Amino acid sequence: MDWEAFALSLRLGALTVLLLIPLAILAGRALAVSRSRGKPAIEALVMLPLVLPPTVLGFYLLSGFGAGSFAGRAFEAVFGTSLVFTFEGLLLASLIVNIPFAMQPIQRAFEAVGPELREASASCGNGWWRSLWRIELPLAWPGILTGMALTFAHTLGEFGVVLMVGGSIPGETRTISIAIYDRVQAFDDAAAGEMAAVLLVISLATIALTFFLTQRIGRRHG
């Protein structure tokens, strides 16, 4: 069992959830209430990482983050480190790859709140923040939980993009799914099987816990 890779995956998953979910809440809510004509185009863009082959996405991220790119040079100038083959680059890639997993359930949850409850909240004198905090977030909570679980579980399992952008540097970019691949390549089936089982249990537990909590919240709201 590669505990270092396991810990790195957990750290990557937790940080991705922590950074992405607040943004997904704001963007998902904005898209849910938007009546803009550009909405379908933005929604398509949000979904793109879901349908693009991971290697294609990884290639573009590698080109976009590389030392020759503007983003890569700017990041290196500010933080003194490269974006490719580093944990920071992996995190950025993870944030981009997970946008649809976080955004989709959250946007749908905000859409389900409906315009009448927002209007009722406004007629109670609630401003944007108070309405979000008091009315919309509690009602959209099951969708937010689902977004968190999907993002976390997907980050643990992401392989193609991680390999392209991060490679397999122990302690820096080697996640548990890369470690499983390395072990299989080395014909170490016992270690690969152990890590695969751990990943399976964590993923299953995350999704099961999410379903349990969303069902409980759903029952409470009638």
Place this chain on the structure above:
Amino acid sequence: MDKGLSIRVAQAAPFPLEAAFDVAPGEVMALVGPSGSGKTTVLRSIAGFHKPQQGRIVCNGVTWLDSAAHVSLAPRERRAGFVFQSYALFPHMTALENVMEALSDRPRGDREEAARSLLARVHLGTHGERRPAELSGGEQQRVAVARALARRPDVLLMDEPFSAVDRMTRRKLRQELEELRRELPMPVVLVTHDLDDVRRLADRLCVMHKGRILQSGKTAEVLANPADQTIADLLDIG
């Protein structure tokens, strides 16, 4: 009109709308007409949920909308109590919390007592701890009325408030509202397509069709003397 409500709204698109009327404090104005006649849009314009292309809405001396002067207060800045057709109660809150939500401008310590008193006023004093899903349609409507009154609104707007309940409950709720309205100091605008509601509750009525007011006046006068056959047909008194 310094006190009360004065509204003039007009738009050509997305659907034509032209309406103008005044409602005095304590007076109930009913907007009557078939579906799509624009009555709910007028109500939503007053609350600020719909922004007509042109218009001026003044309530209790405060200008809520003046398109010529580019004035348009946000819905939360307009003191309008709104009873939605589907009640739009917050499903994760109890009846008491629903009413307290509209009392956020009052000191925290006073809110619960004020909310309980409002619930008692609509005969729901013992149901405060129940969530909307645990209340009947009639009880939900009463919570919606209590919540709309909680902000001490300058106007009470009611969109088909009895449409989601059965006939028996409807009669009971209408009777309760009849009693309540005598105590209400603010203008009330009631959207309905039920003439019984109009007869029992409204001092005046506006008959709307295709976005325009065809006739307005005192309830008894309009019902007795519809201006033409179209209005008589719309009121089903032909």
